[in-house]
Structures are given as structure tokens and as C-alpha cells.
Amino acid sequence: MLFSLVYVLPIDLQPQARATLAITLLAMTLWISEAMPLEATALLVAFLLVIAGGFQADAVFSQFFDRVVVLVLGGFAIAVAMSRHKLDEYLGYKVLGRFGSSAKSVLLGTVAVTAFLSMWMSNSAAAAIMMPIAVILLRKNRIKKMHSNFAKSMVLAVGYGATIGGIGTLIGSTPNVITQKFLAEKGITFGFVEWGVRGFPFMVLMVIACWLVLHHVFRPEIRKLATKKHPHPFTLEQKKVAAIFVLTVFLWVTESVHGIHNSIIALVPIILLYLFRLIDTHDFHKVGWDSLILIGGGIALGMAIDKSGLDDIVSSSLGSSLAGQHYFFVLLAMGVVGIALTSFISNTAASAVLIPIVTALSGMLGVDMTNLVVAAAIGVSLDFIFPMGTPPSALAYSTGYIHVKEMIKAGILISIAGALIMAGMAYFSWGLF
Helix, strand or coil: CHHHHHHHCCCCCCHHHHHHHHHHHHHHHHHHHCCCCHHHHHHHHHHHHHHCCCCCHHHHHHHHHCHHHHHHHHHHHHHHHHHHCCHHHHHHHHHHHHHCCEHHHHHHHHHHHHHHHHCCCCHHHHHHHHHHHHHHHHHHCCCCCCCCHHHHHHHHHHHHHHHHHCCCCCCCCHHHHHHHHHHHHCCCCCCHHHHHHHHHHHHHHHHHHHHHHHHHHCCCCCCECCCCCCCCCCCHHHHHHHHHHHHHHHHHHCHHHHCCCHHHHCHHHHHHHHHCCCCCHHHHCCCCHHHHHHHHHHHHHHHHHHHCCHHHHHHHHHHHHHCCCCHHHHHHHHHHHHHHHHCCCCHHHHHHHHHHHHHHHHHHHCCCHHHHHHHHHHHCCCCCCCCCCCHHHHHHHHCCCCCHHHHHHHHHHHHHHHHHHHHHHHHHCHHHC
């Protein structure tokens, strides 16, 4: 019904833009309601763009193996290898042990270590690694469910840390690579370094802000903890995976020197992991193919919004409300809109809808496109409010250590802090890059 309604609304749109709007609204409705699996909705988007939108099949389906998808595939392969050889678990225990035994320092360590892991793998994988470690620590100290502030802060430290860490690198979260995709189409060079100088300092500040908020909202009832050491040594296979991981990161951050695109570099770890028999076909099946399809569908929808001219129409409406506003408030608005949008749909879907609009909006407002688009991308990664907002938040809630209303209380504060930090950093420092 919603799909059909757009066709009878008295709005001045070209046929392709009208069809794209209908498909976008339908996709958002399905993504919000989860009436279909997210990846199934992404495939429905592709089908409708060709059948109802009049787009060429080659133009739509090529988005499903866009270089952004290849880049994320490389990150997934590294995460699978780390998981198979328990390098992720080793790092979690090893690094967390460096933060001492006080409740306050362990809480900081949990946020920081989870964020670090999430820089290089999906936030879901980082949370899945760290949550059992956090729960083991709580059980070892005989901390009961629902009766401990420290337990509440610890499970949220994992959930929120995983979401925050995804902002730190270009491959950390899907909105980051979708940002690269649309900026590249506008002729703007944007890679690991360009994202890193913006995203990594923001991530560091958010780790600190998250830690302070959680410590303040959930005052720990204990001061000292009995910490747990990792039971196994650093194996040869773990060393090989670590070496490939370090090589890949080195090649990513030196992209401007050697000129090899980061998506091509993402194939290096896959090839080396197979060559040294660190993964096999069974492991390759564990790659998040549903997530890759979702990314492809999001990129295809974004392409349609751009090519149909719908982004110019929506940005004109949005631009009229932001015209004449101070640049700081424009940046803050990107954060707030992103948070509002991603509270109802995944950050992949939110970025696919928002980023094409923001690229057009930047021209209308006469502001730097790169920084405004990055601000929007970070905004859709600031969903800490609801348990269903992100898989890490859902995982934190599923532990049984925290109530929804407690998550909302802490999440609102962290989301507001994130929007303000992002706007402040973008206004005062991003203009230097």
C-alpha cells in the first residue's frame, strides 16, 4: 500500500525519482519492521529498481560486488581467521590484563579493547569475542545479575565499545566504506588515512566519554576485581595470522604511497590465509555473506537515489531549513538526524539513504562535502539508545544483566555526547585536512 501511495501523492517528481522514493520508503519500512530478513529486503530493492525503477540490471547488480563489498570481505576473512585460531580471544585477555584490577580501570579496558577489535572486524564479531570474557570476569567475582551496577556497566562497555570502535577505521563499519564510495564518485580522494585522521581521534574521545558516562551512571559497588589470565600461549598459527593482519593494515594506511586501492589490498589477506592454510573453504562459508548482500543492496539504493535526482529534491527541502545556520549547528544536525534514523533501521540502511542526500546538501549549503558526509556517516553509527539498535547492544541486553530503561538512560547520554564531540571536532579540526 505504501509503495502504491507514492504514485498518487500530489508531488512534482519525475517517474524514476517517484519510483525510487517508493522503493526507498518500502525498504525502510521492511528494514524497520524486519518483516523480511535484512538481506532479503536488499535483494527486493535490487529487483524493484530494475522492474519498477527502470534502472539497468548491470548498473544495479554491479553494486553487489562493488569494491566497497570487496573491502569488507577482506575484513571478514581476517576476522574469521582470528576466530578460528583464537587470536581475537588471546588479544582480548592479554590486553585487558594490562589495565590492572580496579573496577574503574577494568571498565576502561573493556571499552578500549572491544573498540580496538571492532576497528578491524565487524562490531558484532568484536562484541561476541569480548562479551564471554566480560561475563567470565563477572562470574569469577560472584557478581549477580540485575543487582550489580558494575555488571551493568561491563556488559554495556562491550556493546557500546564495539559500536564506537567501528568508527575508528575505514573498514570498521559499513557507513565508513559507503562514504568512501560516494566521495570517490564525486572525484574526491578518500582512503584509510583520510578517514583515520577524522574517525580515529573521534573514536578515542568516545571511548573516554563512554567510560565516564558508564562509570557515572552505574557507580560500581566493588573496587577491586580478581582478573583472569589467558590460559594458552601465543601459538605459531596465531603469529602467522597476526603477521598477515599487520601487513594488511600497513598496506591500507600507506595506500597514498604505493597507489594500490584498498579493495585490492583486501584480497591480500584472503590469498595469504589460504596460501598458509590458515583458513579453508569451510571457514570461508562463515564470512558474513548476509551482511555483504545488505551492503550491496544499500549501495544500489544509494546509487538509485543519486541517479534519479531524488537526492537533490530531498536536499533542497533539508537545505532550506539549514540555510543560514551556523556551520557548527549544521554539523550537529547531521549527527542528530543520523542518530534518529539509525534508531529505527540498521546503520548500513541509514547511511545508504542519508549519504547521497548529504552529498547534494553540501553543495547547496556551500560547505565542504567530505567533512559533511563524514559527519553524517558518524551520526548513523551513534546508536546506543535501544537494545535493538545494533547487534552489540542486543547482545549486551541478552546477557540478563541490565534492563531496557537503564540502557536508554546511559545510551541517550552517550549519543548526545557523540553528536557534540563530532560537531566540535568537525568544526575546529577537520578543516585542517
